[in-house]
Amino acid sequence: MNSELIREIVDRNEANNNGLISTMEEIQSKFGYLPREALEKVAEKTNRSLVDIYGVATFYRAFSLEPRGExxxxxxxxxxxxxxxxxxxxxxxxxxxxxxxxxxxxxxxxxxxxxxxxxxxxxxxxxxxxxxxxxxxxxxxxxxxxxxxxxGFDKVEVATDERIFPIEVSCPRCNHSLMAPDHQMDGYPSIWITHSYGLKHGWLRMSSLYGSYKSEAEYDIPENQVINFFCPHCHTELIGAADCTECGTQMIPMIVRGGGTVQVCPRKGCKGHILDL
Amino acid sequence: MISFELNGLQVQVEEGSTLLEAAKFFGFPIPTLCHMDGLEPYGACRLCVVEIGEGSKAKLVTSCTYRAEEGLKVRTSSERVVKARKMIIELLLASTPQSKVIQDLAAEHHVMQQRFRQEHEDCILCGLCVRMCKEQMVAGAIGFRGRGENRSIGTPFDMKSEQCRLCGGCMYVCPVCTLRCTFNDPDRAVCGGCANLAAPCVEEEKFHDLMCYMSPCVACEIVEYEKEKQTKIEG
CATH class of the missing domain: 3.40.30.10 (Glutaredoxin)
Incomplete structure (x- = not known):
């Protein structure tokens, strides 16, 4: 049991003034069920009695107190x-x-x-x-x-699925191409940029397939970490005006070859993106 | 002050008082089951229904939760109210016929039989014990769990609660728990609330010279008897 993770989830939800149910939903999505320790922790942190939390957990079918299968x-x-x-x-x-x-x-x-x-x-x-x-x-x-x-349902055939197509992108500041033909991901040239978070600074490659969330980075990026993106040519930070529709973080804009922009969320694990062609 | 009409009588009550309080003050009896002074009104048993409004807009509301309004017309014992109350008593009798409180209520309202499938439930989910535990004892050891027909009252995970101080308040207020504790035989237990409590006799190392609040529950004597029987069999 990862009590550290539970505490982190409860604290963050409390700080954001989120309700009890959203806290429990997050715990359930992380563990697949609601462990007893988690409910006790929620009760303790939110100053509610354990039976109130237990009552909510048993009321909704969406919550499970037993570990669920994959x-x-x-x-x-x-x-x-x-x-x-x-x-x-x-x-x-x-x-x-x-x-x-x-x-x-x-x-x-x-x-x-x-x-x-x-x-x-x-x-x-x-x-x-x-x-x-x-x-x-x-x-x-x-x-x-x-x-x-x-x-696995996420295994899709690129050739036949219309929702998935490769895009070519360039830096919105210097217009240099961000594509790396020598390094392929999903069978297509990858997007190559530099990233930093904390004191770490290194390269990052993302799949250029629209609909694929594959990425490789020089350093392991922890989940939920918001990273800064830089153009490897002009070294300006890529930062846009739009906020991520999923988590509200400021998104990263890139120009799509052929007209249009794509914006991606810089939070690791967040799949928020906007494609405007 | 708010003035409204109570059974045709023009009355004045303080703002915020409920219809039940007003009716009690002016001497119109309203039967209650899940209401207790000192506990938050809950409106679960529906026994305290009164009729408000006139003509086609008339409707039944629970007087324990409905606050008096200016110009309201309230009838506490109209034909419709009496009929609804009798129905509720019949339904209560159908689920928990062994309860002395409910039997008395039935006798008082001349309900002699009920026409539903007879069941022998051990709880009417009135929530008195839950509110007692939370509001008066400030413990929050027991509460509602599940929903629909699986709704029940008990402790989290059906385990002895750390918050429970064995005050017995839940048993004291329970309208169904008239036989007191048969707790070492949970299958026969009447209220079920006590199945999650430990009686003092079981923790006798801790409480051996304590006066038992469960008296006359005889659970301790049953435990002794079982022990004796066991030693006889083994001997």
């Missing part, structure tokens, strides 16, 4: 899904995973739960795995879905 499989059993055979689908999922709804497999790979409505009734029967929706599921497609979830 993948969360939710089968909808709402009315619209039910009449189209959702219970058969749920049984099939349970059979293939060898668990009942609400349980986690022995190898901690899957947690299976049933939900009462996901609000996507026209798509029913709906199964959601790790936030990915599968529509009109039947018993024969269950094994495919489970297989895909193990392989």
């Amino acid at each position: 993948h969360l499989v939710s089968a909808c059993l709402g009315t619209a899904c039910h009449v189209r055979g959702a219970s058969l689908v749920a049984n099939e999922i349970g059979k293939q995973l060898g668990i009942e709804p609400g349980e986690t497999t022995q190898d901690d790979k899957f947690t299976f739960e049933t939900v009462n409505c996901l609000g996507a009734c026209a798509l029913g029967p709906v199964v959601v795995v790790d936030g990915h929706y599968f529509s009109q599921v039947n018993t024969s497609t269950v094994s495919d879905i489970l297989k895909k979830s193990v392989e």
